[in-house]
Amino acid sequence: MSKETITLEVLRYRPEQEQEPTFQLYESEYREDWVVLDAINHIKDHIDGTLSYRWSCRMGVCGSCGMMINGEPKLSCAAFLRDYYPNPIRVEPLANFPIERDLVIVMDDFMEKLTSVKPWILREQEMPISEGEYRQTPAELARYKQFSMCMNCMLCYSACPVSALEPDFIGPAAIALAHRYNLDSRDQGRSWREQVLSTEEGIWACTYVGTCTTVCPVNVDPAGAIQQEKMSITAEWFKGVLMPWKGR
Amino acid sequence: MRKSNEPMLWFLFGAGGVLAAFLAPIHILLTGIIGPAGGLGSSFEYEHVLALVSHPVTKLYLLALISLPLFHWAHRFRFTVVDLGLRASKRAIAVTFYGVAAIGSILSALIIVRL
Ligand code: SF4
Numbered sequence: 423m424s425k426e427t428i429t430l431e432v433l434r435y436r437p438e439q440e441q442e443p444t445f446q447l448y449e450s451e452y453r454e455d456w457v458v459l460d461a462i463n464h465i466k467d468h469i470d471g472t473l474s475y476r477w478s479c480r481m482g483v484c485g486s487c488g489m490m491i492n493g494e495p496k497l498s499c500a501a502f503l504r505d506y507y508p509n510p511i512r513v514e515p516l517a518n519f520p521i522e523r524d525l526v527i528v529m530d531d532f533m534e535k536l537t538s539v540k541p542w543i544l545r546e547q548e549m550p551i552s553e554g555e556y557r558q559t560p561a562e563l564a565r566y567k568q569f570s571m572c573m574n575c576m577l578c579y580s581a582c583p584v585s586a587l588e589p590d591f592i593g594p595a596a597i598a599l600a601h602r603y604n605l606d607s608r609d610q611g612r613s614w615r616e617q618v619l620s621t622e623e624g625i626w627a628c629t630y631v632g633t634c635t636t637v638c639p640v641n642v643d644p645a646g647a648i649q650q651e652k653m654s655i656t657a658e659w660f661k662g663v664l665m666p667w668k669g670r
Numbered sequence: 671m672r673k674s675n676e677p678m679l680w681f682l683f684g685a686g687g688v689l690a691a692f693l694a695p696i697h698i699l700l701t702g703i704i705g706p707a708g709g710l711g712s713s714f715e716y717e718h719v720l721a722l723v724s725h726p727v728t729k730l731y732l733l734a735l736i737s738l739p740l741f742h743w744a745h746r747f748r749f750t751v752v753d754l755g756l757r758a759s760k761r762a763i764a765v766t767f768y769g770v771a772a773i774g775s776i777l778s779a780l781i782i783v784r785l
């Protein structure tokens with residue numbers, strides 16, 4: 423019995439041999455329980471060992487296998503072939519990022535944006551170790567837990583039309599992460615983060631399209647985080663205008 | 671990075687959105703459909719309505735009802751136009767749309783005051 427196959431149109435870019443990216447067609451074996459990443463691994467192992475891409479956990483946890491699949495940002499380990507079969511599937515690197523090679527994108531800019539919001543616990547004054555750990559109730563944990571689930575898959579940056587138009591926009595995941603620390607009862611860094619958040623490259627670039635939340639595979643809801651930050655920062659702003667003596 | 675004065679504009683946008691979504695339809699229904707169809711009886715008669723809108727609180731309410739949605743519109747259109755590709759003249763676009771909203775608000779204030 424001949425095996426069933428499915429066509430993958432994969433974007434190739436090998437900077438040492440071509441100026442522009444091109445598409446290459448591969449006929450991969452098809453199995454009902456395979457995801458796109460399985461087919462790409464099959465191609466790499468049996469058809470073309472030169473294909474480059476990122477992956478690791480194969481189970482939607484690590485966030486490294488994001489690709490454009492038929493134009494939509496998805497984790498390739500969570501996109502089943504059967505949802506496309508028998509039609510061909512077009513696989514491209516994540517949109518709105520420069521391409522390093524084939525399906526691998528350059529993520530330096532993303533990493534810089536993430537660190538720009540200081541995503542760690544900031545204290546005006548550290549408690550001495552002898553005082554013990556910073557304690558937190560389950561309710562305090564619940565306030566930010568959802569926003570701490572981000573795995574940096576960058577799908578939201580590929581989905582966001584503002585990120586496409588405004589490369590300096592610090593973007594959904596970075597803002598969601600800032601929000602996560604702003605909501606943390608142990609943290610005192612809101613005013614530092616606001617210097618980055620409350621700018622035209624920060625929350626105010628967002629026009630609430632909401633695709634970041636739609637594509638997020640782990641329901642972080644970055645669009646919600648951005649709106650909540652807009653509200654807090656607007657409240658702070660009014661406080662500053664109405665009670666300037668309070669300072670900030 | 672420059673600190674932004676967006677909070678003010680965003681607040682007007684948000685407040686205008688709430689009014690446009692929740693109150694405007696009620697007004698359209700009452701004064702545009704039910705009233706003219708006779709469903710409000712004598713309370714929709716000229717003298718009655720005039721007395722109602724002559725009250726300072728009603729005037730303030732009407733001004734908010736007209737002005738805030740104008741700023742909501744300005745904010746939306748500003749970003750729509752910018753997103754459609756007119757990125758170079760961002761500031762001019764903002765000034766134009768908020769300007770129209772401001773002029774509209776002033777004109778309606780003038781009319782409302784004289785009611
Ligand atoms: S917010 Fe969601 S979509 Fe964006 S990087 Fe984090 S996990 Fe991925």
Ligand code: FES
Pocket residue numbers: 477478479480481482483484485486487488497498499500
């Ligand atoms: S390989 Fe880890 S999320 Fe897909």
